[in-house]
Amino acid sequence: MTVPFDPANVPTVKTSEFDFVIQLLIASSQGLALLRGLAEDEIRAIEDRIWAEFDGPDHARLAVALRFRALLGVFASRRLKALFLERGHRLLAAVTREVSVCPLNVRFGFNAQRLLMALDAATGRPASYDSAPLPLAA
Numbered sequence: 001m002t003v004p005f006d007p008a009n010v011p012t013v014k015t016s017e018f019d020f021v022i023q024l025l026i027a028s029s030q031g032l033a034l035l036r037g038l039a040e041d042e043i044r045a046i047e048d049r050i051w052a053e054f055d056g057p058d059h060a061r062l063a064v065a066l067r068f069r070a071l072l073g074v075f076a077s078r079r080l081k082a083l084f085l086e087r088g089h090r091l092l093a094a095v096t097r098e099v100s101v102c103p104l105n106v107r108f109g110f111n112a113q114r115l116l117m118a119l120d121a122a123t124g125r126p127a128s129y130d131s132a133p134l135p136l137a138a
Helices: 015-027 040-053 058-074 078-087 090-101 112-122
Strands: none
Touching: 015 040, 015 058, 015 090, 040 058, 058 090, 078 090, 078 112, 090 112
C-alpha cells in the first residue's frame, strides 16, 4: 500500500520527530550546520541515518527528510543566520517547533520571512536588569 504524498503540501510532523534530526546533527558534531550549511554528501549521510534509525512510518521519514532539506535552504538567508548567532542554541528548540508545523512546498521551501518572525517571537530577548528603568532620585 502506498500513501499519497503531495510535494506542494508536505505533511506536518511531530516536534519530537523533527527533533530527531537536530539530535543527529549534534551527535555527529554538526550542530552548526544551520550556520555553515552542509555539502550534498553530508545531507545524504543524515538522510541515510533518518531512513535507518528513525522509528516511524515511511511517510513521516520522508516528511522529516524534506523538512530538513528545506530548513537548510532557508537558513542560507542572512537574517536567519544573524538571528542564530544572536540567540544561540536556544533557537534550536524553537526551530524544531516551527519547522515541524510550518507549511512546506518542496519546490519553494519554507517562507523565510514568516519563519524569521516566528523564531524571533519564540526566542525574544530575555528581560535583563540592564534594561530595567532606573529609579528616580527623591
